[in-house]
Every structure is written in C-alpha cells, then in structure tokens.
Amino acid sequence: MGYKVAVVGATGNVGREMLAILEERGFPVSEVVPLASRRSVGQEVSFGDKTLKVRALENYDFSDTDICLMSAGGSVSKEWSPKIGAQGCVVIDNSSAFRYDSDVPLVVPEVNADAVAGFTKRNIIANPNCSTAQLVVALKPLHDRFGIKRVVVSTYQSVSGAGKEGMDELDRQTKGLYSLKEPEVQKFSKRIAFNVIPHIDVFMEDGFTKEEWKMTVETKKILDPKIKLTATCVRVPVFIGHSEAVNIECEQPVTADEAREILRAAPGILVDDKREAGGYTTPIEAAGEDATYISRIREDATVENGLAFWCVSDNLRKGAALNAVQIAEVLANRKLIQPKARAAA
C-alpha cells in the first residue's frame, strides 16, 4: 500500500518537477493530488502517463493524506503548513517559512538524513534554499575528512529560482531585445537579459542580502554551526541550473587529488574535472539531472589548507523537488510514517 501525497503548487516550476520525480523514482503512492490556487482549478498536470486535474488548496481536506509536498511560497506555507501538520499529514516545505525554527528539521538527505526523525514536533520538515542544497552536498564529504573552517562562495543563480515569472521575464526581454523593444523590468530589479544582477531577495541591515544570509544560516544548521560562510549571490541569465564558485579553508592539509577522490565516492556527486577546454560542467548539462556536479578542483595556495572548486546543479531538482522527494523516501524507507489508509484497515 502506498502513501497519499498532495503536491501544493503543482502548476509551478517546482511542483511540476515534484510530480515528475515522484513518478521517475517510483515513490510508493496510492494517490497523488495536485493542488494550487483557485486560479488553476481544473488545469491539467502530468503524472507519468496520467493527466491529473488541479484542485484548490483552500477546499482540500488533508485528514486522509499522508505527505504534503509544499511549494507555493512562504506566505502560503506560513498559513497552511501548521494546519496541514495538525491534521496528521507531514509537510515537506520548500519555502523559507519554517527553516530556522528549532522544532523543524532542515534536511538534505546526503548530509543529515537522521535529522528527519525530528519532524514529529510540528509535522513539518523544511527543504533548504536551492543554493544551499547543492553546496552542502559538496561540503559534507570534504568537512568529514578535512574539517572545513571557512567557506567563501559566489553564486550564479538561474532565473527559474525566481519561479515561473522569472523565466518568463528572461524569455520576454531576450526576444524583445532582438526586435529592438525596450525591455520591461517587473520581476527582477534590473534588466536580466544579457546582464547579471548582484542582488537576490531583500537587503539586510549589514548590507548582505537575505539569500546570502540564508546560505550562512542554513549551512550551519544542516552541516556544522562552527563553519563560517560568506556568500555573494548573483542572478544570471540562465533558465535552469545554479552554479557556485567555492573556496574553503580547512583544519587539515588538503590536496586537490585527495579531494577529487573523496568527492567521487560521495553520494549525490558527479566529479567532472578534466583540465582542458570543456572539461567541466555548466548549467546546460546539469539541467534535468539529479547530480551535483563538481569541476575545477584545485588547491588554493593563498590560505593555509585551501581548496577551490566549481559546483553546478539543477536548482529545481536537487535545489527543491528532488530533495523534497528524497526526504519523503527517508520517511517511507525508515518507516517513520505509515500510510493512514493502512493504519485504518
């Protein structure tokens, strides 16, 4: 018997990937229910070779649903996740609404799968920000071996990280520029077509942006509170796939060769590192894939025990939908929840 799974935000970028990944990975479902806002009621979404009709979140009763994959933004999650959790349905949330709550586990299964068990306090488990998820997958095996003290990361984040509207804006501006139209700026703060914008999410008092702050706080919560991390987050005109240039400083001496071997053996990682033209992964190749790709591994001689590398992943998959489904797999494989229909039988 499988689990009854609701996907909130099923018409969105992440929600559609969730439906695809549940099917691709053969997650044991008895039923999948796509939910979105009232605007989308009756719209059709694909689940394998089936077509499902979208229903409204606000009219849905979660009392016989086992798992809710939530990806409809922070304010929807803040309002709905506690109510859904109170109905005995475990919410795996993609927004930042509960990530920093001490009663809510923040999980990347390759890094801290055991933390999932802490879901019982609120029936909510949080997924990290997309740029954090791929980073901690790469940092974990290096931290276990070399003891990471400090991380400096610059991100190159695709427009799909800003939802459907972000993708539409890049598409519209790019096409418009070819017909000499003045680009209209709506979603981003400046033109994104043929440009880069060093600003994601709101500014904080210290001059960092919330996206940069999230990377610091989430890495500490998932991996190790002792790690110091400073980030610069940049939006780039790429549709799918976030890239990161990462520098780490370690407790132990580190060589590029040993780091490469450790990363090769680590879960969720594919090392693609030939020191020649094209011997590295770019977002185009990572889009639609599950792995976090690591390239350009080299020693950084400007600090003691330093290492630099390039890290790319599909932000809609490892950064969101895949990670959420992997968390659901931990719940199921470790028998942390039973299908309600079975319990009632």
Ligand SMILES: NC(=O)c1ccc[n+]([C@@H]2O[C@H](COP(=O)([O-])OP(=O)(O)OC[C@H]3O[C@@H](n4cnc5c(N)ncnc54)[C@H](OP(=O)(O)O)[C@@H]3O)[C@@H](O)[C@H]2O)c1
């Ligand atoms: N994109 C990423 O890389 C990424 C990574 C990590 C986390 N996330 C998080 O995932 C969430 C969704 O992102 P996205 O990229 O999929 O956004 P998106 O493409 O803009 O989709 C948003 C989804 O939320 C639904 N929604 C909006 N308001 C709703 C309401 N009041 N009730 C029910 N459903 C509502 C929308 O339904 P309608 O179509 O009916 O409006 C749509 O299905 C956000 O919290 C985001 O921060 C995204």
